[in-house]
Amino acid sequence: xxxxxxxxxxxxxxxxxxxxxxxxxxxxxxxxxxxxxxxxxxxxxxxxxxxxxxxxxxxxxxxxxxxxxxxxxxxxxxxxxxxxxxxxxxxxxxxxxxxxxxxxxxxxxxxxxxxxxxxxxxxxxxxxxxxxxxxxxxxxxxxxxxxxxxxxxxxxxxxxxxxxxxxxxxxxxxxxxxxxxxxxxxxxxxxxxxxxxxxxxxxxxxxxxxxxxxxxxxxxxxxxxxxxxxxxxxxxxxxxxxxxxxxxxxxxxxxxxxxxxxxxxxxxxxxxxxxxxxxxxxxxxxxxxxxxxxxxxxxxxxxxxxxxxxxxxxxxxxxxxxxxxxxxxxxxxxxxxxxxxxxxxxxxxxxxxxxxxxxxxxxxxxxxxxxxxxxxxxxxxxxxxxxxxxxxxxxxxxxxxxxxxxxxxxxxxxxxxxxxxxxxxxxxxxxxxxxxxxxxxxxxxxxxxxxxxxxxxxxxxxxxxxxxxxxxxxxxxxxxxxxxxxxxxxxxxxx
Amino acid sequence: xxxxxxxxxxxxxxxxxxxxxxxxxxxxxxxxxxxxxxxxxxxxxxxxxxxxxxxxxxxxxxxxxxxxxxxxxxxxxxxxxxxxxxxxxxxxxxxxxxxxxxxxxxxxxxxxxxxxxxxxxxxxxxxxxxxxxxxxxxxxxxxxxxxxxxxxxxxxxxxxxxxxxxxxxxxxxxxxxxxxxxxxxxxxxxxxxxxxxxxxxxxxxxxxxxxxxxxxxxxxxxxxxxxxxxxxxxxxxxxxxxxxxxxxxxxxxxxxxxxxxxxxxxxxxxxxxxxxxxxxxxxxxxxxxxxxxxxxxxxxxxxxxxxxxxxxxxxxxx
Numbered sequence: 001x002x003x004x005x006x007x008x009x010x011x012x013x014x015x016x017x018x019x020x021x022x023x024x025x026x027x028x029x030x031x032x033x034x035x036x037x038x039x040x041x042x043x044x045x046x047x048x049x050x051x052x053x054x055x056x057x058x059x060x061x062x063x064x065x066x067x068x069x070x071x072x073x074x075x076x077x078x079x080x081x082x083x084x085x086x087x088x089x090x091x092x093x094x095x096x097x098x099x100x101x102x103x104x105x106x107x108x109x110x111x112x113x114x115x116x117x118x119x120x121x122x123x124x125x126x127x128x129x130x131x132x133x134x135x136x137x138x139x140x141x142x143x144x145x146x147x148x149x150x151x152x153x154x155x156x157x158x159x160x161x162x163x164x165x166x167x168x169x170x171x172x173x174x175x176x177x178x179x180x181x182x183x184x185x186x187x188x189x190x191x192x193x194x195x196x197x198x199x200x201x202x203x204x205x206x207x208x209x210x211x212x213x214x215x216x217x218x219x220x221x222x223x224x225x226x227x228x229x230x231x232x233x234x235x236x237x238x239x240x241x242x243x244x245x246x247x248x249x250x251x252x253x254x255x256x257x258x259x260x261x262x263x264x265x266x267x268x269x270x271x272x273x274x275x276x277x278x279x280x281x282x283x284x285x286x287x288x289x290x291x292x293x294x295x296x297x298x299x300x301x302x303x304x305x306x307x308x309x310x311x312x313x314x315x316x317x318x319x320x321x322x323x324x325x326x327x328x329x330x331x332x333x334x335x336x337x338x339x340x341x342x343x344x345x346x347x348x349x350x351x352x353x354x355x356x357x358x359x360x361x362x363x364x365x366x367x368x369x370x371x372x373x374x375x376x377x378x379x380x381x382x383x384x385x386x387x388x389x390x391x392x393x394x395x396x397x398x399x400x401x402x403x404x405x406x407x408x409x410x411x412x413x414x415x416x417x418x419x420x421x422x423x424x425x426x427x428x429x430x431x432x433x434x435x436x437x438x439x440x441x442x443x444x445x446x447x448x449x450x451x452x453x454x455x456x457x458x459x460x461x462x463x464x465x466x467x468x469x470x471x472x473x474x475x476x477x478x479x480x481x482x483x484x485x486x487x488x489x490x491x492x493x494x495x
Numbered sequence: 496x497x498x499x500x501x502x503x504x505x506x507x508x509x510x511x512x513x514x515x516x517x518x519x520x521x522x523x524x525x526x527x528x529x530x531x532x533x534x535x536x537x538x539x540x541x542x543x544x545x546x547x548x549x550x551x552x553x554x555x556x557x558x559x560x561x562x563x564x565x566x567x568x569x570x571x572x573x574x575x576x577x578x579x580x581x582x583x584x585x586x587x588x589x590x591x592x593x594x595x596x597x598x599x600x601x602x603x604x605x606x607x608x609x610x611x612x613x614x615x616x617x618x619x620x621x622x623x624x625x626x627x628x629x630x631x632x633x634x635x636x637x638x639x640x641x642x643x644x645x646x647x648x649x650x651x652x653x654x655x656x657x658x659x660x661x662x663x664x665x666x667x668x669x670x671x672x673x674x675x676x677x678x679x680x681x682x683x684x685x686x687x688x689x690x691x692x693x694x695x696x697x698x699x700x701x702x703x704x705x706x707x708x709x710x711x712x713x714x715x716x717x718x719x720x721x722x723x724x725x726x727x728x729x730x731x732x733x734x735x736x737x738x739x740x741x742x743x744x745x746x747x748x749x750x751x752x753x754x755x756x757x758x759x760x761x762x763x764x765x766x767x768x769x770x771x772x773x774x775x776x777x778x779x780x781x782x783x784x785x786x787x788x789x790x791x792x793x794x795x796x797x798x799x800x801x802x803x804x805x806x807x808x809x810x811x812x813x
Contacts, residue, residue: 045605
């Protein structure tokens, strides 16, 4: 199904104004606006880093000017579902590192935890503020042919992409300015303020004006642009591991030109295992020796909490609906994609028998790596996948092949000239959880650019779109109409 | 407002690289004016310009490029192997600012980012005369724009001070290098056995005008000095005239006023006193290529000492 165009070929109500405008502009004007947008991206320096040919290259961010539109009422339900899901996941993580009631009550199997690659025994017994571990989450949503929006995966470690939500909006406002004045499109700019408020709430007790820092692995990381962006927007320091030092007092300091200065809250964008060589990988050059000590002592707040990743592997995913019921006593507001757990004999047998009709996913990879799509894989690839599942059943899950929804996208058509054609998309909203919850209105829409492709990851050639949550459609006022007519004439050289 | 030592280092170098790119562009532009002003039967060679890179570099010669113009400008404008070329300096400015975006105004970043995209795709063709002037003008204008943005929108705190410090250090250094170029030209154009002394007064005046132009100093020099253009007066003006912002003295004065506002500046002030002393003692004879060259070397060494003191105090510490 298409997000903007109904089955009968007419515009869905929330997209009517957008599609009417696109029609009236024609492809050549659309292409001009696309080029202006790309130039904006280049001059604003909106980039992402890809590793290619042995080098880390800073590339312009790929953006398609035709936005994805979501009706406000639908988004309200989705947003409530996301907040609910993250509340449950945080109660689950806190439980795993403390009382483990969920295992004692037989809801979650103990051997799953024993084999979890992301459970950090070093975090046992810690109770972070608000009981929250995964403060920032990027949850991937997809819509299937049945029109239902499903959660595809939870990203609770160091999810990235939110900077592009904000930057895409800035670019889209320039590309389709006339629609922003005519429609109520929910603003996304509030995210960094909400994030700042959340980080401040994690400061050690009694600290009035906490020093915030964003901890980055450095300029070669694929998300460096975002680390810098968030630090800029929050007025936080952007620090690398070597800029920080933990003192004998178990407090974290940064090296400044005036000497050491205390840091109170760290938004870390480094994976758990690299955070602190004293506790995790001793050879890590990215982290800060003693950081875990300081965190455990309550002398520094950290988001996301180390160990939060235990709840985002693709096997745990299959239990999330149960966890929502168990911890909250509520029915999940957003469904999971049905997921087969190959660790169970009957489910594994089903998967092996139907492997050509399923998506096979490794439990602990991100970025779309290692995924096998049954109906597109070769016979050899399927045989290799089956063997891998038999060898390590705990490390795999399988799901039915969803047909992701599409959004009209400006692409090179079959004859090479620009055309507007449907392309598959997913959606990554960002959820902040602290004392309260915040969900970005919309999120990052990623689009698979080759015809028929389902791979949306920007590291593998995917593009992006702005996402509009639209609350009301307004006819233009006479004054607006007149203004736009004048604008149009002047573009045609009439004025 | 805290300033990380690592960020201090990058701001300082971003400013130095930008200033070097701008000044190199100014020098090339002025030298070009000089070349076309020269009477037809005299060939003014381009090799002396290499001296602004501070190195003795031998570059390949091309029989069609009889004045050395293309090869020298390839080296100074587009050569990415030369860390002092305009293309390299602009790219280095961008890399340094890309890692300090949280402390600089957004517009400052966009100025440098835009310039970097421009130089990246146009440096190679800017070696040719037809396209060169437009390229150099863009570098100079964007560098000025960057200073304008910083001056009008950046909080007066330590990050601002480190950026200013980088600008002034490089500017002082480049002024001595421009005089070094003049010294190299004197040594090259003079008749052997004449002990490096200039002989043709007319071409001498034109060349000193070129020196002033390359520092955008001609008009201010003429307002400050009476009488014809004269080598001794030009050198005095560029080294000691404290009211002219590109004179070495003025740069050092401004550096002092900034250093005094930074934390625990004692060691840096000592290095600054030394630099001022070396400058005051230099007093070279303008018409003697050897002497001018030696004097500029001494001042450059003193500036390098100051640079090291700044580095040790605010960058390596912390």
